[in-house]
Amino acid sequence: MAVDAMTSREVTKKILNNENLFILDVRNESDFRDWKIEGENVGHLNIPYFELLDGVEEILKKIPKDKEVLVVCAKEGSSVMVAEMLSKQGLDVSYLQGGMKAWSEHLEPVKIGDLNDGGEIYQFVRIGKGCLSYMVISGGEAAIIDATRMTDVFIEFAQNKNVNITHVLDTHLHADHISGGRKIAEQTNAVYWLPPKDATEVTFAYEPLENGNVITIGNTAIDIHALYSPGHTIGSTSFIVDEKYLLSGDILFVDSIGRPDLAGLAKDWVGDLRETLYSRYKNLSEELIVLPAHFMLMDELNDDGSISEKLGTLFEENHGLNIESEEEFRKLVTKNLPPQPNAYQEIRETNMGKINPDLEKQREMEIGPNRCAVR
Template sequence: MAVKEMTASEVVEKVLGKENLFIFDVRNESDFHDWKIEGENFVYLNIPYFELLDGIEEVKDKLPVDKEILVVCAKEGSSKMVADMLDEEGIDTAYLKGGMKSWSEQLYKAKVYEDVDIQVYQFVRVGKGCLSYMIVSGDEALIVDPARFTNEYMEAAKESGAKITHIVDSHLHADHISGAKELADVTGAGYYLMKSEGAVFDFLPFEDHDRITFKNVELEVLAVKTPGHTPGSVSFFVNQKLLFSGDTIFISGLGRPDLGNKVREWANDLYDTVYNKVSEIADDVIVLPSHYADFDLEINKAGFIGDTLGNIRKRNEKMFNATREDFLNDVEKSASSIKPPNFEDIVAINKGIQDADNERQQELEIGPNRCAVHHTE
């Protein structure tokens, strides 16, 4: 009998259902510690596959008899080999189809909000911690911060009986390749981005479009821009109820301002954003960020990543109630020296300066997102 395979989609269901799963990760130790599949009730064993080439006898006693076992590697081949070896020993197991590459690319859709005017859906890229959105009103849809998987958004719009007419990027992304330009080319939708982000292709600059309206939607690019993570970061206020905060405000932190090698200068901008712009927004507004750091901690009871601004203020009280000097010092201390993997190449692609085929895009995106700064204790 052929060894079983498990898809990334099936793993997502186990994450959401808080199921038990024993993950036998056969990648190198450094790769495992840097980035792994995370679930609240997952247990892990990491032994590089090359240590198992002579057999799995020495690891048999480390494997459970009462938990489902999933073998994981980078691309699938090594995990399938190890799973075959375990199967021959009578140990029921499965391997992750497509390996960590498939995990990196898996999206799932959750409904965030609905009223008489709009429906809002969140697309969660669990393996990367990236979030994108679709706002539907009548037969039109607006996409926020799309990943490069354009078919996902086109299918979702079709299911909602809508056509994608507007696409917005809150900033020039550094940890993943934006799908906005390709999606705009395919659908004919208008693509909006800040001119100051430096993209070299044609788009509609937010500097000239601080308000987007269609059907029963009014998307307001905050009148005073919200820099901090990048100089041209913006947030979107929709119908005075939802704040799509990009990488400015997260559920458990703020966007890191050190990716441009101007930590102090951009942290100063971030302080002004938090204390002069965000302070004017009501506590009951729902904040929907473009990334998250910890799925199990940040997903809410409704099944999406988001929270009211009031709760975020309480959770990050130290950052929202600091003097400017204390804030700058705190951000400098907590800004990680580890930058998003391959971020310079990803930024160049998102600017339109570099090209990359699908295989190159996959390679560049492997790994976790590192876009947040969390307050230090």
């Protein structure tokens, strides 16, 4: 009996619209605990697929009749079989097309706002992974910041906007996901910018992104100002766009702050992190709208699905920005850390150009939640 597929885009829309959705997740318990589809009105039941091989009769009472039901697995196959079994029992269910691998890769473009000259800035929300990328558009040109490896999404979006991608930037050398920046630059003849202090081991050519660089988009007054802001990495660099937006990379998030340990140098970099957050950022306008490179919790999403907050509000409400004791701060960011991202060292080497894993390997390396923040 055929059952309908639900795409990651459709699931995203339901979550952003706060629709009721009940998910039967048939992955292993450890995978489910580590990472799942979340939302304000999303319910869950985790029953590993192998426990359902003899039938689904015993779980029918656990599945609500008044909610839309979605069966989820890692790659799709198991969820199709379980959905068909439930359908034969009279339930109206769907399965997640492509499974959690597809969920990890979906990008949802959200317009953040207009720029002074009629340009625009967009945020690309990778809702299943917690990654955030950006496109700044002005005067027929575009710059992309912190692109993911799903490069076609950015290139097609620029084409639909009838703009040329002229600059691609990474705020730092990423350790939790594979950057698409270099690939986009190669495909579009754009300039690829990378902080040189993070690029000491890279195997490719790049333009050094340093404090004070001004990158102009189009023939107008839209500038991207580079602000050296180490702490997450030694080269981490923030961007101030149009004197209105602060692209903070992995230094500052809406609900947390960046972790300094993904290169194994937490004790060395914790001072840089505090200096960036408590001095460099403190000297900026509180009216700047912070646009981070990641989010951790669905609660961080605004009503339109974007993730942003004024810098002044974060200095009032973000715990990581309100620790007076330097010793307590040091303890927080060196002792209170979540597990490191899956395959983070391989991801760093991929972003350096040292290794070139195939697509399936890249997908496996990235599976799992965002872990770039201090809890």
